[in-house]
Amino acid sequence: MATFAPPPRRPLPEAADVVVIGAGVMGLSVAYQLLRARRAGQRLHVVVVDQGYLAGGASGRNGGGVRAQWSTELNIELMRESLTLCAAFAREHRIHTWFRRGGYLFVAKEPAKVAMLEASAALQRRCGLATELLDASRAAELVPELDPEQIGRASYNPDDAVVFPWPFIWGYADSATRLGAEVHPFTEVIAVEHTGGRIDRVVTQRGSIRAPVVVNAAGAYSPQVATLAGVTLPNTPHRHEICASEPLKAWLTPLVADLDTGLYFSQSSRGELVGGVSDPRAPDDHDQGSSARFLALYSRALLRLCPRLERLKVLRQWAGLYDLTPDRNPIVGEVDEPSGFFQASGFMGHGFMMAPVIGKCLAQAILTGTPDPRLAPWHLRRFASGELLDEGMIIG
Ligand SMILES: Cc1cc2nc3c(=O)[nH]c(=O)nc-3n(C[C@H](O)[C@H](O)[C@H](O)COP(=O)(O)OP(=O)(O)OC[C@H]3O[C@@H](n4cnc5c(N)ncnc54)[C@H](O)[C@@H]3O)c2cc1C
Incomplete structure (x- = not known):
């Protein structure tokens, strides 16, 4: 009798340029945009690890709503850009997204x-x-x-829209892989090491990867992942x-x-x-x-x-x-210490729609070393300085 044997798992690489923790829509968007925006001929080894399967987190469970109606200029501007990226996604990634612009x-x-x-x-x-x-x-x-x-x-x-969320995850994962990324499901991160104030290594239960840049895109588990690197996030x-x-x-x-x-x-x-x-x-x-x-x-x-x-x-x-923050706005960008540790969390009920544009902004910040000035209000340090934000057009 034939017995089912799962395919052998690809070993983890010993080193990478960027390790993204979390293969939800946010992590995969960052991975794809990093590879898409690298300089011609630039070698960039991007590895995405996830403790579960693709679409197992909030990205595979959401309502697929994508809108530009917000109460702050920042959100309106970013989401208008994200809507354009969502509308073009099917053609760019050659996958049907059931994008419906019903308002x-x-x-x-x-x-x-x-x-x-x-x-x-x-x-x-x-x-x-x-x-x-x-x-x-x-x-x-x-x-x-x-x-x-x-x-x-x-x-x-x-112009607001609704999509079917899963093809966005598959589309980003396929496109990133085609451009050279490695995506490793069922690979839980159990430690994030740093030396001399710089990110150094990600340890998973399947082995460790040396990397100077790590992106925390672990959704509702982002605070746990941040803690592994000694960083405290206020998310719940x-x-x-x-x-x-x-x-x-x-x-x-x-x-x-x-x-x-x-x-x-x-x-x-x-x-x-x-x-x-x-x-x-x-x-x-x-x-x-x-x-x-x-x-x-x-x-x-x-x-x-x-x-x-x-x-x-x-x-x-x-x-x-x-994944909630105290002011219901996201936390995006590189933390002050350890350097090389980037955050993309706290997206509550709107991270799916924001992922296309946030992935682009974060990839640019990682590649150029210069953060997108528009995202400055979303830095983690606002919780220490008391410069909390306000956004009224939040549902759910
Ligand atoms: C019911 C529901 C409806 C929603 N509706 C909408 C909507 O209409 N529009 C919208 O824009 N947003 C909506 N959202 C919000 C949206 O789904 C999220 O903001 C978005 O999917 C977050 O994406 P993410 O990639 O950051 O997180 P996730 O998709 O949760 O991905 C995080 C990944 O990190 C992995 N991970 C965690 N810890 C570790 C670890 N230690 N090691 C390795 N991997 C780890 C997890 O396994 C997970 O796959 C909704 C959410 C829900 C729950």
């Missing part, structure tokens, strides 16, 4: 949220986005199932649940997000309604289990906004981890 419709009723929505929409228009502010009846024209009574104001950017993991319904006839074009409840939902190309909701009481640990409490919260928030969905059947639910 994002944000709604709000609480006065403080309405004020924030209005101020953000005005800023987005000043930044050149096509965002429109809508009253309740115009919003219900766009999505007739919405109850106008529950809407004070809405903002709509037709937070479970975020999501579900998919039975397939329905196509009825919904934009992704709808309710700033009052943290509800969001979109319709996939297969007809399923895919959505989630904020749960401030979800555990702050690495639990990725599913709960009945989520289903109750989700259905309550969904029926408040769309009473006609009363008979909708949920077919699947799952969960992933948000």
